[in-house]
Amino acid sequence: MSVASPPRPAPSRAASAKVVEDRPMRYPDTASRAVMTRRGWWLVLLNFLLPGSAQAVAGNRRLGKVGLGATIVMWVLIILGILGALLWPTAAFTLVTGAWLPEWLGLLRPLPLLLIQGAVIAYGILWLFLTVDTLRLVRLVKTGAGARVGIAAVAVALLVVSTGAAAYAANVAGTVRETLGSIFVATGPPVPPSDGYYNILLLGADSGEGRDSMRFDSISVVSVNAETGATTITGIPRDMPHFPFAAGPLQDRYPNGHEGHADSTCGWGSGVNQLRTEVEVCQDGNALYPDAVANSSEPGIEATKDAAEGILGIEIPYYVFVDMHGFAALIDALGGVDITVAERLPEGGGPAYSGQPAEEWATGWIEAGAQHMDGDTAQWYARSRYTTDDFDRMKRQRQLQEAILAQFTPQTVLTRFQDVASAGQDLIQTDLPQSMLPFLADLALKAKEQPVTAIELTPAGGIDEYDPDYPYIQELVRLALHPPTQTPTPEG
Numbered sequence: 001m002s003v004a005s006p007p008r009p010a011p012s013r014a015a016s017a018k019v020v021e022d023r024p025m026r027y028p029d030t031a032s033r034a035v036m037t038r039r040g041w042w043l044v045l046l047n048f049l050l051p052g053s054a055q056a057v058a059g060n061r062r063l064g065k066v067g068l069g070a071t072i073v074m075w076v077l078i079i080l081g082i083l084g085a086l087l088w089p090t091a092a093f094t095l096v097t098g099a100w101l102p103e104w105l106g107l108l109r110p111l112p113l114l115l116i117q118g119a120v121i122a123y124g125i126l127w128l129f130l131t132v133d134t135l136r137l138v139r140l141v142k143t144g145a146g147a148r149v150g151i152a153a154v155a156v157a158l159l160v161v162s163t164g165a166a167a168y169a170a171n172v173a174g175t176v177r178e179t180l181g182s183i184f185v186a187t188g189p190p191v192p193p194s195d196g197y198y199n200i201l202l203l204g205a206d207s208g209e210g211r212d213s214m215r216f217d218s219i220s221v222v223s224v225n226a227e228t229g230a231t232t233i234t235g236i237p238r239d240m241p242h243f244p245f246a247a248g249p250l251q252d253r254y255p256n257g258h259e260g261h262a263d264s265t266c267g268w269g270s271g272v273n274q275l276r277t278e279v280e281v282c283q284d285g286n287a288l289y290p291d292a293v294a295n296s297s298e299p300g301i302e303a304t305k306d307a308a309e310g311i312l313g314i315e316i317p318y319y320v321f322v323d324m325h326g327f328a329a330l331i332d333a334l335g336g337v338d339i340t341v342a343e344r345l346p347e348g349g350g351p352a353y354s355g356q357p358a359e360e361w362a363t364g365w366i367e368a369g370a371q372h373m374d375g376d377t378a379q380w381y382a383r384s385r386y387t388t389d390d391f392d393r394m395k396r397q398r399q400l401q402e403a404i405l406a407q408f409t410p411q412t413v414l415t416r417f418q419d420v421a422s423a424g425q426d427l428i429q430t431d432l433p434q435s436m437l438p439f440l441a442d443l444a445l446k447a448k449e450q451p452v453t454a455i456e457l458t459p460a461g462g463i464d465e466y467d468p469d470y471p472y473i474q475e476l477v478r479l480a481l482h483p484p485t486q487t488p489t490p491e492g
Contacts, residue, residue, distance in 0.1 A: 025057045030142050037147040040138040044151055047134040048158040051127050054134040067130050074123055090442040097180060099438050106187035109434050113177040117170045124166030131159045180434060185296045188433035193226035194315035197481060198443070200224075200432075201305050201319040202233075204327070204382070204397065216273045216300075218382070218397050221308055221316060223481055226439075229446025232480055233401065234455040235394045236311060237465065239271035244470055246309035249288040250279075258307070272307050276300030296431040311457075313474030314481075318432050326427025327382070328375030330404070337378055337403040341368045346387055347380040358387055391458040391465075398454050455480055 025042070029035045039058075047054040052067020084092030094100050096116065098109030135155055140148045204218025219236040243258050245251035250258075260270035277300075279285040285299025286292070292302045301319050309316050331337055346362035366381055373381060382400050385393045432440070457463045457473060 030139070033142065033144045036139065036142040037144045037151075040140070040143045040147065040151045041154075043134050043138050044155045044158065047131055047155075048162060051130050051162075054137060055130065059133060059137045063130075063133065067126060070123055070126055074119075089445060090438050093441045094438040097434065097437055099435050103187065103189055103435070106434070110177045110181055113173050113180075117173040117177070120166050120170040120173065124163050124170065127162050127166065128159065131155060131162070180437070183428050183430060184437065185431055185433045188295075188431075188435065190433060190436045190439065191317040194317070195482075196226055197223045197314070198226055198318075198439070199314050199316045201301075201308050201316050203301065203304065203319060203321045205321060205323050216276060216304055218322075218394075219272055219304065219308065220398075220401075221312060221314070222320075223314070224440075224443050224447065225481075226443070228450070229443040230450050230453070231447045232453040232455060233398060234312060234477060234480075235398060235457065236272060236308060237390055237394065237457060238273035239390060239465075240311065240457070240468060241270045241466065243270075243272060243307055243468070244310035246306045248306045250303055250306055251310070272304065272311075275303045275307060279303040296429075311470060311473060312477045314477060318436075319430060320432070321429040322427060323429075328379040330427050331373070331375040331378045334404065336372050336374050337400065338370070339373050339378070339381065339399060339403055340370050341366055341381070343388070344368050345381065345384040347377075347384065350386045391456070391460070394456060394458065398456075402452055453480065 024035065025039060028039050043054045043058055046057070050068065051071045052064045052069070054064070055061065055067060056064030081092065084095070096112050098112045101109055135152065138151060138155075140152060143151060200222045202218075202220040202222050203216045205216060217238050219238055221234045221236070223232045223234070224230070241258075241260070245254060245258070258270045258275075276298075279288060280298070280300045285303070289297075289299040289302040292299050297319065301321065305316050305319055345366040346358040347364040347366065348358075348362045351358070351361050364380070366377060366384070371377070378400060382393070382397050384396075455461070455477065457468070459465055461476075463469070463473065
């Protein structure tokens with residue numbers, strides 16, 4: 001037979017007062033508006049500074065543990081991310097981009113960024129729930145009449161800041177994932193450096209307003225030293241004639257150098273920038289380069305790559321294609337570029353007949369002197385050639401390339417990230433695989449500390465524009481990339 005426990009005596013008024021005094025956040029004196037007001041401000045501040053702490057001291061402790069645990073984990077990850085970016089940038093970049101995954105799991109490389117995006121969204125939702133619960137714990141009706149609106153307004157404002165920051169971070173992670181996926185090839189092993197360099201063909205397509213077709217009017221090869229990041233840009237004149245090809249289908253077709261054409265159907269003359277028209281219009285480009293499309297390239301691009309290899313005598317495994325419309329958008333996204341213009345240049349599609357003065361056909365003018373150019377002006381600055389020559393235009397294009405690189409500071413990219421990423425998706429087409437990104441990111445950091453070397457294959461550089469000496473050009477490039485080391489002479 002069980003014996004009923006005697007009833008527990010009710011706590012005395014003194015004991016209740018002692019509990020209120022010892023734990024005023026959890027057991028406040030609800031009769032005091034001053035106490036409830038101070039308590040309300042503290043809970044709102046604690047919820048913002050350390051989500052979950054308001055529940056731990058004044059509400060559901062289990063919910064508080066969840067909030068505090070998630071907050072601690074989030075702060076640990078943020079601190080590790082900052083330390084990784086500062087101390088081990090290549091390793092951090094490799095981790096978040098999924099470049100560490102093996103080749104057969106290349107399609108899963110967006111997964112780390114997707115997980116980061118999901119975690120930030122989940123934490124933002126948790127923070128929102130904790131803020132609403134904190135307002136419940138505040139018990140606004142018990143606070144001072146003037147403080148009710150203030151506490152509620154501050155809580156809402158801090159809620160907007162916190163959830164807005166979480167939403168922005170999630171959006172950045174998603175944008176990075178989408179940008180990498182849209183620009184770079186998901187699969188494909190990295191190609192080792194060739195003779196100590198990563199060589200990339202940089203093509204500019206002038207298909208903007210006023211042009212009747214797309215041609216690779218800007219052709220350069222960017223050579224990045226695999227150890228130091230030192231960068232050399234070699235500009236190839238678009239009308240360079242009778243050039244040799246590297247081993248491949250076009251070398252078989254033109255063993256003695258590229259031959260010219262007498263009509264525009266297959267591209268005028270024998271210039272390098274006519275190759276795309278010739279290969280993709282007058283020849284079966286897909287038969288010449290059957291793997292081009294599958295490898296995120298095009299027959300015309302592969303033909304131009306073979307030509308650049310033949311001209312310079314170096315191996316060029318990758319290309320980057322830059323569209324002029326995207327080029328203008330990128331410059332606008334960066335906030336413009338600073339350029340010193342040497343002479344007045346016209347904007348517009350060119351003269352309607354030979355000898356027509358530029359004043360009659362120009363749609364605008366780029367004045368000489370220091371200018372801060374927007375994207376449209378910079379595009380015309382790179383394109384204008386009717387009052388100068390192609391060699392001058394090559395110099396201006398290289399000047400713009402260097403100005404854009406100078407604008408790519410961490411501050412600019414962070415403050416204009418969404419615009420830069422969006423412009424990049426419209427600007428760039430490449431066959432660079434995502435597995436190459438850690439190497440390129442590391443080299444980019446090294447390259448920022450060094451000047452860019454330019455090689456212009458122009459008459460000023462000793463190149464005959466009508467009959468180039470290609471062995472001399474190859475030797476010129478070789479000496480630029482591998483300068484001879486001077487051995488000290490013995491004294492005396």
